[in-house]
Amino acid sequence: TNKWSYDHRQEGAALGQKMSYIRQTAGDRGALKDIQIFGMSSWLRQVHDAVLKLFRDFQLREQRVRLLGDLAEVALTFLRNGAAYGYLLALALGEGLSVSEFLLYFTAVGNFTTWVTGILKGFGELHQFSLELSSVRGYIEAPEPFRMEGGKAIEPDTSLPYTLELRDVSFRYPNTETWALRHVNMKFQVGSRLAVVGENGSGKTTFIKLLCRLYDPTQGEILLNGIDIRKYSYRQYIDLFSVVFQDFQLLAFPLGQNVAAAVEVDKGRAARCLEMAGFGKRLAALPQGLETPLYKEFDESGVQVSGGEAQKIALARALYKDAPFVVLDEPTAALDPVAEMEVYENFDKIVGDKTAVYISHRLSSCRFCDDIAVFDHGHIVQQGSHDALVEAPGKYQELWHAQAQYYAKQEKEPGVE
Numbered sequence: 001t002n003k004w005s006y007d008h009r010q011e012g013a014a015l016g017q018k019m020s021y022i023r024q025t026a027g028d029r030g031a032l033k034d035i036q037i038f039g040m041s042s043w044l045r046q047v048h049d050a051v052l053k054l055f056r057d058f059q060l061r062e063q064r065v066r067l068l069g070d071l072a073e074v075a076l077t078f079l080r081n082g083a084a085y086g087y088l089l090a091l092a093l094g095e096g097l098s099v100s101e102f103l104l105y106f107t108a109v110g111n112f113t114t115w116v117t118g119i120l121k122g123f124g125e126l127h128q129f130s131l132e133l134s135s136v137r138g139y140i141e142a143p144e145p146f147r148m149e150g151g152k153a154i155e156p157d158t159s160l161p162y163t164l165e166l167r168d169v170s171f172r173y174p175n176t177e178t179w180a181l182r183h184v185n186m187k188f189q190v191g192s193r194l195a196v197v198g199e200n201g202s203g204k205t206t207f208i209k210l211l212c213r214l215y216d217p218t219q220g221e222i223l224l225n226g227i228d229i230r231k232y233s234y235r236q237y238i239d240l241f242s243v244v245f246q247d248f249q250l251l252a253f254p255l256g257q258n259v260a261a262a263v264e265v266d267k268g269r270a271a272r273c274l275e276m277a278g279f280g281k282r283l284a285a286l287p288q289g290l291e292t293p294l295y296k297e298f299d300e301s302g303v304q305v306s307g308g309e310a311q312k313i314a315l316a317r318a319l320y321k322d323a324p325f326v327v328l329d330e331p332t333a334a335l336d337p338v339a340e341m342e343v344y345e346n347f348d349k350i351v352g353d354k355t356a357v358y359i360s361h362r363l364s365s366c367r368f369c370d371d372i373a374v375f376d377h378g379h380i381v382q383q384g385s386h387d388a389l390v391e392a393p394g395k396y397q398e399l400w401h402a403q404a405q406y407y408a409k410q411e412k413e414p415g416v417e
């Protein structure tokens, strides 16, 4: 029965995970609007009930196996005691075993079987614990995909700016067949401004994930100052990057801590970064300033920031880290046009002498970058300055004209800016 439970543990855990996902979603503040508007509650309830039924079936199967085990134990005990007592009775009746001897053997058999059962149960438990322990050990001993410690130290050579190069990099996400990136070659230096453009699903975010070593390439290599990044200390390597991901996460802790990503906050620096990210006025209006808790999960008095404000805080966090590479994945997607313009206008000031990699599907927002890489179906199909690309027939020109037409159409419509 222990082995059955052990062999089927993943089935049980997967069902448990599904149930907790549904319960969490149903209680999630963020999902409430959608659940309400689209009347999703009966959908959620139906899926929940279906999974609950599977979970109950699973538990029933487990209980059946346990019941069979218990029944076998009872039958064996019955057989064992029946045989021992039958034999003693036969001796008492046939060969004149005295009452005291009968009692002695009778008690001895009883005690003996209790001990044997105790030992067997003990072994059973030991077996169960060792199976459970082996799961824990399997988890602890699982190879680390990235070793945080060890590896070559990154020597900042002040005479040379950092150079990053992707050499024939191809990448497939684990357990997928399609290539998210194929034969990508690229080189850039600290101080340059690189824009990455392309349609949805063309591989832009994947490119960034590889660059920050959240994944290693399936084929090819990424070099920092000519050395494969896998050789460097992982901790030091990721310290080189500040990224605002599209789906960045702020936590329900004080604003200042969110900017510093730590309990200790350099207040002046945090305020400066928030100012640069366009959050200055809002910060000045907050009575608790950097101490203001965000969201309500941790503190009922927390402030519910808007999507655009959250994006500014995420940008401030990226600036606070002060890393040589700043990567912004659609950094203005949630900003209003005025805030968006402020980011563009201040971009050089914000990024300073750092390398900026700027991802966007809005081509007009990439014009200020020195170099633009155009992604299409996982390939870099074109690379160059805006002026060169817009003249050359190709994907960039196609996207540019499609978007220009869209903006032109908008301008023609009265009342729409």
Ligand code: ADP
Residues within 6 Å of the ligand: 173, 174, 176, 180, 198, 199, 200, 201, 202, 203, 204, 205, 206, 207
């Ligand atoms: P973009 O940022 O240009 O919109 P992505 O880099 O996110 O594109 O996606 C490139 C391709 O990789 C897409 O086909 C997408 O479906 C796939 N993909 C992205 N993330 C994952 C993932 N975590 N697992 C499997 N496939 C993924």
